Amino acid sequence: MARIVVMGGGVSGHTSATFLKKWLGSSHEVIVVTPNSLWNWIPSNIWVGVGQMTKKDVTFALADVYKKAGIDYRQAKAISIHPEGDKELDKNFITIEYTGQGKEGSTEKVEYDYLINATGPKLNFAATEGFGDANGIGKHTVSVCTADHAEHAAAELKKVFEKAKTKKQKILVGTGHGMCTCQGAAFEYIFNIEHEAKRVGVRDNVDIKWISNESFLGDFGMGGMHLNVGGYTASSKIFAESLYSERKLDWIVGAHVNKIEKGKAHYELLDGTTGVEEFDFAMLIPPFAGVGLKAFDKKGEDITAKIFAPNGFMKVDANYNAGAYENWSASDWPRKLQNPDYGNMFAVGIAFAPPHTISKPMSSPNGTSITPTPPRTGMPSAMMGKAVAQSIVDMINGASEPTHTACMSEMGAACVASAGKGLFTGTAAAMTVYPVVPDFEKYPGTGRDINGTTGEIGLAGHWIKYLLHVGFLWKAKLRPGWTLIPE
Amino acid sequence: MAATKHMNHIQPYSAQSGTMIPTPFRKFLRTCVLWQIIRFIAINIKMTILILKSHH
Numbered sequence: 310m311a312r313i314v315v316m317g318g319g320v321s322g323h324t325s326a327t328f329l330k331k332w333l334g335s336s337h338e339v340i341v342v343t344p345n346s347l348w349n350w351i352p353s354n355i356w357v358g359v360g361q362m363t364k365k366d367v368t369f370a371l372a373d374v375y376k377k378a379g380i381d382y383r384q385a386k387a388i389s390i391h392p393e394g395d396k397e398l399d400k401n402f403i404t405i406e407y408t409g410q411g412k413e414g415s416t417e418k419v420e421y422d423y424l425i426n427a428t429g430p431k432l433n434f435a436a437t438e439g440f441g442d443a444n445g446i447g448k449h450t451v452s453v454c455t456a457d458h459a460e461h462a463a464a465e466l467k468k469v470f471e472k473a474k475t476k477k478q479k480i481l482v483g484t485g486h487g488m489c490t491c492q493g494a495a496f497e498y499i500f501n502i503e504h505e506a507k508r509v510g511v512r513d514n515v516d517i518k519w520i521s522n523e524s525f526l527g528d529f530g531m532g533g534m535h536l537n538v539g540g541y542t543a544s545s546k547i548f549a550e551s552l553y554s555e556r557k558l559d560w561i562v563g564a565h566v567n568k569i570e571k572g573k574a575h576y577e578l579l580d581g582t583t584g585v586e587e588f589d590f591a592m593l594i595p596p597f598a599g600v601g602l603k604a605f606d607k608k609g610e611d612i613t614a615k616i617f618a619p620n621g622f623m624k625v626d627a628n629y630n631a632g633a634y635e636n637w638s639a640s641d642w643p644r645k646l647q648n649p650d651y652g653n654m655f656a657v658g659i660a661f662a663p664p665h666t667i668s669k670p671m672s673s674p675n676g677t678s679i680t681p682t683p684p685r686t687g688m689p690s691a692m693m694g695k696a697v698a699q700s701i702v703d704m705i706n707g708a709s710e711p712t713h714t715a716c717m718s719e720m721g722a723a724c725v726a727s728a729g730k731g732l733f734t735g736t737a738a739a740m741t742v743y744p745v746v747p748d749f750e751k752y753p754g755t756g757r758d759i760n761g762t763t764g765e766i767g768l769a770g771h772w773i774k775y776l777l778h779v780g781f782l783w784k785a786k787l788r789p790g791w792t793l794i795p796e
Numbered sequence: 797m798a799a800t801k802h803m804n805h806i807q808p809y810s811a812q813s814g815t816m817i818p819t820p821f822r823k824f825l826r827t828c829v830l831w832q833i834i835r836f837i838a839i840n841i842k843m844t845i846l847i848l849k850s851h852h
Contacts, residue, residue: 547815547816550811550812550814550815551816551817551818553812554806554812554815554817555817555818555823559811560811692850719850720850721847721849721850722846722850723846723847733829734827739843741842741843741846743846743850761845761846761849763842765835765839766826767825767826767827767831767832767835768826768827768828768829768832769832769833770839772832772836773836773839773840773843795844795847796847
């Protein structure tokens, strides 16, 4: 009997664990270690953040689902990996510290035959002065990164809308550091705020502004994309600027927010100039980092730097020595998601260390890096989780190496970005991009298949976004037919 | 004047004036239920093709 331990119960970890259990049945053991008691469909946190949904609508308890599936669920956080065992234990294991199930604070060694790192990110609010600390978000801004954050954001937004009935209010949305990712979530949030402000009748009294580390609007951490529209192949910059202009949203791009105070965001721009943006309400996405796992060899020597990149994400079969932007290639991106030193360890979703950014690295004359880091959430994240699960099943059955791949330069992504909720009044930008990481050798000029890279905004997009909400919660709860819903 | 009413908020030489602004008809289509049903089908077909191309 093989034992597979999955660290993390988010989109990628949950996908891995549930497919592993389905394919392996009761003859092998699947353990999920996650500090959370709830599963969260994060894309719908946007609607929680504007008060159109509640935390209950976007979460469910993991324990019941895992019990039904026969998955061993440990509500705990992983602390360290011991891929060679230690002096006492001759088998590879991880150490965990419980955060629930009545065992809070107690630690345990969990042995494994295969390990999947799907821990997701640490929300690194501490990277920006005044933004937060090791305990999380500070008191001056809000976030929609978790369901709890989003509920708090909705409550604060409601207060601002109330004040806007009598006094002009300033709203700032975007990224809170020069190395952030997830611009898409902030993009959705700013448009949902604008939509809600109109709905409650205060739009004329709120100034809404975007601030981000993208060098141009529509970069999204993917170096932008080109779409075929009206007989032209045009940059996403054109479409993003069009959307912001149409909705009367101002923007600041190429910004590294370096300090947050009450009602003020200080920033430095790519041209080296600095500025301060005042706000009554601000939702800024924090930068992501690895969750801080340590690794030790058999002798107890710290091998964290061997297993993890400096940003805390796990090294896999990527080319980490690509060097300058001019040398980058689509083949730098990992395919098997397998750790090069320990073949029974994999990393999926946000937890794997990308070889480099997708957007061209940029810095200010002062040397401050202002470059979006690569998005690897949503559809690509789930596809990685499934591919690694398939590989592990085959390896248990005798394959000598991973049999399935999920490479971001070979896969596409469907992204539906809400611009307002409403059965007949809502809209969303429905985009497809293929591949996620541009391949300039295969697709000269734009780096992507322009027939597979599309985008349009409308009510149909909103319907799809809502169906994704219903469908993915159904799938994650393992309800009848869940395997038929694609990643 | 009437033909450009939807651009009332755009100031000359501002960042907003350098991009394209949808016409009222284009905006109407975005929430026109009949047209959006057609787009719903089209987008779903596109996404299905994308998913099929992406699994290895």
